Amino acid sequence: MYFTKSDLPMNSEMINFWNENGYLIIEDFKTNDECDALIERSKELIDEQDFNNQQSVFDTVSQSHNDDNYFLESGDKIRFFFEEKAQLNESNLKKNKQYIVNKIGHALHDLDEKFINFSKNTELHEISKAIGFKDPLLLQSMYIFKQPKIGGEVVCHQDSTFLKTEPESTVGFWFALQDATKKNGCLQVASGGHKGPLRKLFKRENNKMKMEELSNEPFPETDTFVEVKKGTLVLLHGRLPHYSCENTSPHSRHAYTLHVIDGTTRYMDYNWLQRPNLKLSGFKNA
Numbered sequence: 001m002y003f004t005k006s007d008l009p010m011n012s013e014m015i016n017f018w019n020e021n022g023y024l025i026i027e028d029f030k031t032n033d034e035c036d037a038l039i040e041r042s043k044e045l046i047d048e049q050d051f052n053n054q055q056s057v058f059d060t061v062s063q064s065h066n067d068d069n070y071f072l073e074s075g076d077k078i079r080f081f082f083e084e085k086a087q088l089n090e091s092n093l094k095k096n097k098q099y100i101v102n103k104i105g106h107a108l109h110d111l112d113e114k115f116i117n118f119s120k121n122t123e124l125h126e127i128s129k130a131i132g133f134k135d136p137l138l139l140q141s142m143y144i145f146k147q148p149k150i151g152g153e154v155v156c157h158q159d160s161t162f163l164k165t166e167p168e169s170t171v172g173f174w175f176a177l178q179d180a181t182k183k184n185g186c187l188q189v190a191s192g193g194h195k196g197p198l199r200k201l202f203k204r205e206n207n208k209m210k211m212e213e214l215s216n217e218p219f220p221e222t223d224t225f226v227e228v229k230k231g232t233l234v235l236l237h238g239r240l241p242h243y244s245c246e247n248t249s250p251h252s253r254h255a256y257t258l259h260v261i262d263g264t265t266r267y268m269d270y271n272w273l274q275r276p277n278l279k280l281s282g283f284k285n286a
Contacts, residue, residue, distance in 0.1 A: 001017055001025070002025045002027055002228075003017075003024070003025060003026050003027070004026065004027045004028050005026060005027070005028045005029050006028075007026070008026070008123065008126075008127070009126055009130070010126070010127060010130035010131070014130075015130060015131065018131055018235065018237075020192065021191045021192055021194075022189070022191070022192060022193060022194030022195070022236070022237035022239065022240035023189050023191070023226070023234060023235060023236050023237065023240055023242075024131075024234070024235040025226065025228060025232060025233075025234050026127075026232065026233045026234075026235075027228065027229060027231070027232045028229075028231055028232070029123075029175070029231060029232060029233035030118075030175060030231040030233070031231060032230060032231060034118060034231070035175075035176075035177040035178070035230050035231055037114060037118070038114060038115065038118055038143070038177055038256055039177055039178075039254055041112065041114040041115065042104060042143050042145075042254070043098060045078070045080075045104060045112070046080070046097050046098055046101055046104075047097065047098075049080055049097070051080070051097060057081065057082045057083070057084050057102070069207075072204075072207070072209070072272060074105055074106050074107075074273075075106050075107065075140065075272075075273040075274050075275045075278075076106075076107050076110075076274075076275040076276065076277045076278040077106070077107055077111070078104060078105075078107060078108055078111055078112065079104070079105060079106070080101055080103075080104055081101070081102050081103050081104075081105070082100050082101060082102055083100055083101070083102040083145075083147055083150050083151065083152055084102070084150075084152050085150040085152065099147055099148075100147070101145055101147075102144070102145060102147070102151075102152060103142050103143060103144045103145060104142070104143040105140065105141065105142040105143070106140040106141060106142060106273060107140070107141065107275070107278060108141040108142075108143060109138050109141040109258060110138075110141075110278050110281070115141065115143075115256075118175075118256070119138060119141060119258055119283070120138075120281075120282075120283050120284065121283060121284075122283070122284060124173065124283040125282065125283035125284050127235070128171070128260060128283065131171065131235065133169070133171075133260070133262050134262055134263070134264045135262055135263030135264050135282070136260050136261075136262065136263070136282055136283060137260065137261055137262070137263045137280040137281065137282055138258055138259075138260055138280065138281060138282065138283065139163060139170075139259045139260065139261050139267075139273070139275075139280065140163070140258070140259045140273055141256070141257065141258050141259075142256070142257045143254070143255075143256050144253075144254070144255045144256070144257060145252060145253075145254055146184065146185050146244070146247045146252060146253035146254065146255070147247065147252055148184075148247060148249060148250050148251055148252050149247070149248060149249075149250065150247070151184070151185055151246060151247030151252070151253065152246060152247075153185075153243075153244065153245055153246040154243060154244045155243065156190075156219050156222055156241050156242065156243040157241070157242070157243075158198060158199065158200075158238065158239050158240065158241055158242075159171075159172050159236065159238045159240075159259060160198055160238035160239055161198065161199070161200045161201060161202050161211075162202045162271065162272060162273070163238070163259055163261065163271055163273060164201060164267075164268045164270075164271055165261050165262065165265035165266060165267050165268065166265060166266045166268065167265055168198070168238055168239065168265075169238070169261050169262035169265045170238030170259055170260070170261055171235060171236065171237060171238060171259070171260050172234075172235065172236035172238070172257055172258070172259055172260075173233065173234075173235060173257065173258040173259075173260060174187065174233070174234040174235075174236060174255060174256075174257045175231075175232070175233055175234075175255060175256045175257070176228045176229065176230055176231065176232040176233075176234070176255055177230065177254040177255055177256055178230050178251075178252060178253055178254045178255075179228070179229055179230050179253075180226065180227060180228050180232075180253050180255065181227050181249075181253075182225055182227060183249040183251070184247045184249045184251045184252070184253040185244045185245050185246060185247040185249075185253050186225055186226055186227050186228070186244065186253070187225075187226040187234065187236075187242055187243075187244055188222040188223070188224065188225055188226065188242065188243045188244060188245070189222055189224045189226060189236070189240055189241070189242045189243075190219060190220040190221060190222045190223070190224070190240065190241040190242070191224045192220075193219070193220045193222075193239070193240055193241040194237040194238075194239040194240040195239075196217060196220070196239065196241075197214065197215040197217055197239075198214055198215070198239055199213070199214055199215045199216075199217065199219070200212060200213055200214060201214060201270075202271075202272055203270040203271075204270050204271065204272055205270070209272055219241045220241060222241055222242060222243040261280075263280065263282075
């Protein structure tokens with residue numbers, strides 16, 4: 001079921017759908033101009049970078065980034081990660097930089113004015129309060145490119161595996177900056193799967209990461225395709241299993257994601273993402 005921005009403020013039908021399914025789709029939440037401004041800013045950020053001394057790859061299949069300090073220390077910074085299938089030769093690193101980046105993360109919402117303006121507003125605060133947050137805080141942000149032809153698969157996972165609080169509170173706010181379709185690797189979710197157990201924990205031990213198994217219950221099928229238009233907001237419960245396939249199409253699938261936690265919970269010190277130099281802030285603290 002798809003809702004639209006005109007359905008806001010959150011009504012009982014929307015809240016019931018969220019509680020039952022673990023996700024919520026709100027179309028037309030951002031305008032085309034707002035999406036285009038973020039796309040343009042991502043291009044500017046890449047153009048400003050010299051990638052000759054930085055070649056960190058983000059790949060959820062091989063998990064090659066897990067013990068990479070450039071990745072592990074990015075929680076309070078703006079850093080750039082390459083597609084696993086990108087050819088990181090001199091020509092691409094200089095002339096084709098726009099087409100080899102997998103994502104930018106993880107403090108865009110704190111450190112860049114364009115991303116701050118996109119991320120922080122009263123409407124998002126009110127949505128978070130409606131789904132149960134007492135003190136919503138923006139933990140991390142990611143600009144995801146899903147590049148044409150080489151955009152990597154994101155394996156089935158639960159966000160709380162990586163961003164654990166006690167009690168659990170993590171919710172993803174996923175914004176489609178371009179149309180997302182089956183062809184270019186749209187999100188796939190296991191509707192209602194958030195009612196199952198948390199399967200794994202991604203834990204930092206002595207500055208090394210390990211995946212701890214909590215439950216051997218297999219993930220349900222991620223058979224709900226979240227095909228959405230540019231400007232759509234998708235909410236994802238921290239326990240909801242979700243996935244996206246490789247993008248083999250000629251069209252990119254840009255998206256921007258915020259992960260939000262409740263300030264009344266305890267953020268675990270074993271989580272990979274730490275922010276020693278930045279305090280958490282909410283949607284209204286622009």
